[in-house]
Amino acid sequence: MSTIRGARERARIEVTAAIKDEARKQLAEEGAAKLSLRAVARELGMVSSALYRYFPSRDDLLTALIVDAFDAIGAVAEQAAERTEALPPAGRWVAVACAVREWALAHPHEYALIYGSPVPGYIAPTDTVGPASRVGLVLIDIVRSAVLADDLALPPLADELRADAERMAADFAEGVPPEAVAALVAAWAQLFGLISFELFGQFNRVVEAREPLFRQAAGELARSVGLRDSGTA
Amino acid sequence: MSTIRGARERARIEVTAAIKDEARKQLAEEGAAKLSLRAVARELGMVSSALYRYFPSRDDLLTALIVDAFDAIGAVAEQAAERTEALPPAGRWVAVACAVREWALAHPHEYALIYGSPVPGYIAPTDTVGPASRVGLVLIDIVRSAVLADDLALPPLADELRADAERMAADFAEGVPPEAVAALVAAWAQLFGLISFELFGQFNRVVEAREPLFRQAAGELARSVGLRDSGTA
DNA sequence: CGAAAGCAAGAGCACTGCTCTCGTTCTTGG
DNA sequence: CCAAGAACGAGAGCAGTGCTCTTGCTTTCG
Numbered sequence A, B: 001m002s003t004i005r006g007a008r009e010r011a012r013i014e015v016t017a018a019i020k021d022e023a024r025k026q027l028a029e030e031g032a033a034k035l036s037l038r039a040v041a042r043e044l045g046m047v048s049s050a051l052y053r054y055f056p057s058r059d060d061l062l063t064a065l066i067v068d069a070f071d072a073i074g075a076v077a078e079q080a081a082e083r084t085e086a087l088p089p090a091g092r093w094v095a096v097a098c099a100v101r102e103w104a105l106a107h108p109h110e111y112a113l114i115y116g117s118p119v120p121g122y123i124a125p126t127d128t129v130g131p132a133s134r135v136g137l138v139l140i141d142i143v144r145s146a147v148l149a150d151d152l153a154l155p156p157l158a159d160e161l162r163a164d165a166e167r168m169a170a171d172f173a174e175g176v177p178p179e180a181v182a183a184l185v186a187a188w189a190q191l192f193g194l195i196s197f198e199l200f201g202q203f204n205r206v207v208e209a210r211e212p213l214f215r216q217a218a219g220e221l222a223r224s225v226g227l228r229d230s231g232t233a
Numbered sequence C: 001c002g003a004a005a006g007c008a009a010g011a012g013c014a015c016t017g018c019t020c021t022c023g024t025t026c027t028t029g030g
Numbered sequence D: 001c002c003a004a005g006a007a008c009g010a011g012a013g014c015a016g017t018g019c020t021c022t023t024g025c026t027t028t029c030g
Helices: A007-030 A037-043 A058-083 A089-106 A108-115 A126-132 A134-147 A159-172 A178-199 A210-224 B007-030 B037-043 B048-053 B058-083 B089-106 B108-115 B126-132 B134-147 B159-172 B178-199 B210-224
Strands: none
Touching: A007 A037, A007 A058, A007 A108, A037 A058, A058 A089, A058 A108, A058 A126, A058 A134, A089 A108, A089 A134, A089 A178, A089 A210, A108 A178, A126 A134, A134 A178, A159 A178, A159 B210, A178 A210, A178 B178, A178 B210, A210 B159, A210 B178, A210 B210, B007 B037, B007 B058, B007 B108, B037 B048, B037 B058, B058 B089, B058 B108, B058 B126, B058 B134, B089 B108, B089 B134, B089 B178, B089 B210, B108 B178, B126 B134, B134 B178, B159 B178, B178 B210
């Protein structure tokens, strides 16, 4: 599959990429709200209606950017995990968290696009769920690789939570005990809460030492999912 | 101050309130992106230009809604804290957290307005910082009221964080030890991370038992700031 | 009472997303 | 190989937006 049949198909791929690049550029400069199809077309030297041959609507363009952003932040997380494979799990956890945070700081508008308020009538197309889960899967993997070596003492689960935690474990975190899965999902959300507060201005006039605070909190989150600082393996 | 001088002034207040109400209604239905000045004016039976006598721009209208939303969620938090004054601190913490979450679930678009991605060129007018800090102040108060009775064992702070934590304690959390202040600020962000993930769809197809998960995580966050479950007031 | 300030209305500008039509160009099956 | 058909870019146009400016009317107040 994906063999390029002719000049037309090749051109289509290139133009599609050019549109996304220009859109990403405008997104980085002005934010999603100011992203204008007409401005993108103008900058590319084509007329606005021509753009609809490639994206059926503005929302579809945004969706494409969303998928790309999820993939980018997912790739960053995966790379950080690979790069630190030798480290103890808690260290890997913090490394992944810091990598994600740094990507967010470097691409604030793209981060806002995927972890801020859903922009349009917030449909969540099915093609976003795959890329969207990559960061989470990295965190799960780190915990999974550690859970065998470490007998963890996690807080017991309430009954209503236990059943769902077992389902989650079966669904996407096989081999991880339910207590850890529940803590993991919560820690996942909390990690992005820290990043969002920093990025969206909630820490303005409050926190100055943001990187140290993030490291400290990420380290505590690692503990909360059962990773010990002096973890063996 | 604030004595109503005449019919004109009284009318101005009423019209301003009517505009905000209609805007809030449209915000709740369609979200901030779709909020249209012209539609608000239309619904109110006036012409769009007349609206500019009351709000100099669309962003100013949004800012007014933001302030109101911060006040509303702050009031909810304060009420929850008052209502549970007799409970042990950890219980109050969870009660406040749940109250905030429930307000968010009931007013998703208003929540997105204040804790989602900053909508316009994200200026943060000075008149928003007061209302914005009310929830945080409630949490600080709970910890402060408990810190005397409980000798807490919190993780030590890194050097770069310690200085800032001491500054924060002096600035807005007098009487709370720096370890608790750092944990508090992080827990504050993490709390809203949990709410945002649930509200913005990140938990779709992942977490089903969201309320139990939130309670569990909020309880752990209470522990993380030094509040014991069996705390003796 | 009359000047001044506050107000609503309307027209208008520049911009947006999106649709439709019309020639042109490339692709492909008979 | 060439004609039918699909893909494409350009342009005009529609409905909607935020915002400005001018024009009269009404309320306020010296």
